[in-house]
Amino acid sequence: MQAKMEQRSFIAALLLVSLAFALLLKPFFTPIFWACAITVIFYPVYRLLMQRFPKWPNLMALLTLVLCVVLVVIPVLAVASSFVNEAVTLFQKAQSGQIDLSKQMEQVRSAFPGINAFFERIGIDFDQLKERILNWLMSAGSFIAKNAIALGQNTMNFFLMLGLMLYLTFFLIRDGEWLVDLLIRALPLGDERERLLLDKFAEVTRATIKGNLVVALTQGTLGGLIFWALGLPAPLLWGVAMTLLSLLPAVGAAIIWFPAAIFLYATGEIVKASVLMAFGIGVISLVDNLLRPILVGRDTKLPDYLVLFSTVGGLMMFGISGFAIGPLLAALFMAFWQIFMREFMGSHAQAGEEPAAVDGS
Template identity: 45%
Template sequence: MNHRALQHQVFLFLLITVSLAFAWILLPFYGAIFWALVLAILCAPLQRRLLKLLRQRNNLAAVLSVLAFLIAVFFPLLLIAASLVQEGTLVYGKMRSGQIDFGTYFQQILSSLPGWLAKLLARFGVDDISTLKSALSEAATQASQLIASKLLGIGQITAQFVMSIGIMLYLLFFFLRDGTGLAAKITHAIPLNKIDKQQLFAKFATVIRATVKGNLTVAATQGAMGGAMFWFLGIQGAMLWAVLMTVMSLLPAVGAGLIWGPVALYFLVTGAVWQGVTLILYGVFAIGLVDNILRPILVGKDTQMPDYVVLLSTLGGLSVFGLNGFVIGPVIAAMFIASASKCHLTGRDLSSLHQIKWDLKYGPYGRGPCI
């Protein structure tokens, strides 16, 4: 018995060590692996339909599913990214030449403020226009350089980006072709009862679909609406602002307002009242309405999570995992809630099990064993 226990412990140690080493090897490509898994879940209905049409020819169905993803999603995103790089470069050039000067804009805002507010700002040392202008100009220049470098890095498509995309598409093919068998093997290896495993896997897939499709739909809609309004108002770099609003809209409730809100405030304090009022009304009742209506329907309803949990898990996921976190954060939160909901039932079952053992050992009333 001691020898068998020792063998079991050595095996567990070896299994844990090898698993950690394997995870360490895959860590540099976790983003590509994660998104291949996400896309496989999203493309699974299409894969099943193609299998029926093609009489269970897995390889051909998987290839067609990958091609459908490339045509419908990936290639349009590349075109948008190319246009964004071009427009971002133009905006960066205007900032370097002084055509766009945030220090001047801030000076215009301060000069338009009422006297009591200007005195209040003076107490905090915010009345020194020249210092603030130079500080804002320097900060804006540094920020623009950082943004431009990032955009140019993406636009030039570095080797790492190409490798990640290649790995993602390669894994997507195999996840679509062998996904059912892999899921069955993973399910069988998890030491839980069949019902719990089915519920957790179903919850995982549901949250993935709801988070990706819901958040991306809401973000793209808000970004497009905001960019259209910026173009209508004659704001330079409308596409760049649209993309920024799309990214910020991944944050529930407060996302797009962080972009159009300061612009509307600038319009109001500089005398462009109708532009400011129009942008505020449009932002609150059009862009904000999209968030308030679509997000609960597309995200909260399927994930069965409150809005504040979605917000906090999204913010936490973005801070920990970067852009991938807008999916990973809500998935972790949903799995936690699904697992925690089992605690009451599990605790009751454990107490019943202990009671049965007690009755078997001491009898139902503690008067002696019943067998």
């Protein structure tokens, strides 16, 4: 009896200490997550280097980290900085009247007289819609400008988090296999289940970051390049916007380039509008269908509706990191239920089993 009470007391104390430690690490959740994600992506590089130079694990881990910084961290910082600068400049021009958004929307209405009739048919007043869009654009520009100032004031904090992420990444790359084995021994879920969940974490992280992000970056880059080639304003800003929107299923980069093409038609730029429309349909929109099956794989892909809701929910809850965290949580949710169905509801409730077709005869 006393032994059982001591065991329960120890488990309660263990949970309490673990919860306190988790709260202690809460401010560092983002760098810890990205350290784990980067390790998953770049660990095959470290393993390849270790096959050639097995006696120098520290040096190979450092070399892998340097490769990560050169290929990922520096380009992301450069693009983010340019994006914020272009967004602030565009917002200031709109605020000062150099860019008259209201006039440009009126040009679109004049060029396409059927717009009013279309919106009236579906019960939307075009003037009210215009005001809402203008207010939203100004609010978005103001938000970016304010956050740019806040980021400048918190530069030290940003680079501290970046340094912590890179520092942790080094040790996760070097000691990854040992840490995974330690985690499997420590967790009381059963070794097979734990390996399945860790495999799912690695699989979805690679699919989301290496796959979906590469597809989104490709679409955003192509969109930014065609905007630049056609002489449209702020091509980097719109390229980054298309990259972010390409992360969302059923949304995509078309929400940027299609209205831009319509505006060019409205202002008489027929050749530019036609080039942009053809490039958007024939190149940008096809990238998803061509690259995603190669980089992600249909067998690891979550349903599009689940990806959409989990991505948007992740962005709302975790900020920009949510595009990866949201689908990851959705995949782990699915994995836990798959294990439950397989082990506790019998062999007929297998994970991923397609519903039987209904015979209508």
